[in-house]
Amino acid sequence: MWCVERPRLPIEVVSESCPIVSIDPGFKQLIEKGTSAIRVDLIGTVSVFADDAGRLLAATPAGTARDVRVRVAARSRDRNEAERLAREVTALYCCGPAGGGGVRTALRPRLETLSCYVPRDAVEAGWEMVQ
Amino acid sequence: MTAVALHRIAHGRTGDKGDRSNISVIALRPELYDVLAAQVTEERVAAAFAHRRPTSVKRYLLPRLGAMNFVIDGVLDGGVNGSLNLDTHGKALAFLLLEMTVEVPDPLLGETA
16 A cells, blocks of 8 residues: 555655746636646556546555656746756655655756637648749 | 456557547457447546546447547647647557446357457
């Protein structure tokens, strides 16, 4: 039982000490309600099947998994905020549970896209030969 | 009748476009198709994905292929560029769907085992 309960401890540490990650309010309206700016997975228990808001993780009881890693992901418009999350995870080296298996972090630029319709007459279709 | 996981009688693959997931469910043998059509319904698929809050689930039947196609909207947390999931395309989601339980007549199941 404790094997899955234990990885949940660093999740709480990161969430409480990193409340500043946020989504631009204008963009937030365009994505599903309840979508969280910070996502936590327990790889080995529930990860790719889960949702960004963490509903499936929250509904998953402590099981008998013995080989579990924590993954935390967040989006932010502010590079400093994103870097702060990486630092909080790195801090688990010293103040997290034993046997964490090390910390690796990555920061990458993102460009989000949305599907939409546009008026047909706003789209000009055609071709031209260029020599 | 025996209750088994859907992956015992079918396979599936996932595609995506924007915040829309597209999942095929294909009977491993033609005679298993009727079980799929009767039990793998839009309602049950919506329930399997409830934690992702689908905005709509539409099923398309392809009896000549022994298959069905599900178009599930709003389950990719914004889509490939917006999701924080390791699996940004949701390619694993066919296997979430294939965990569904179905009741299969024993004669049909015997040939599958």
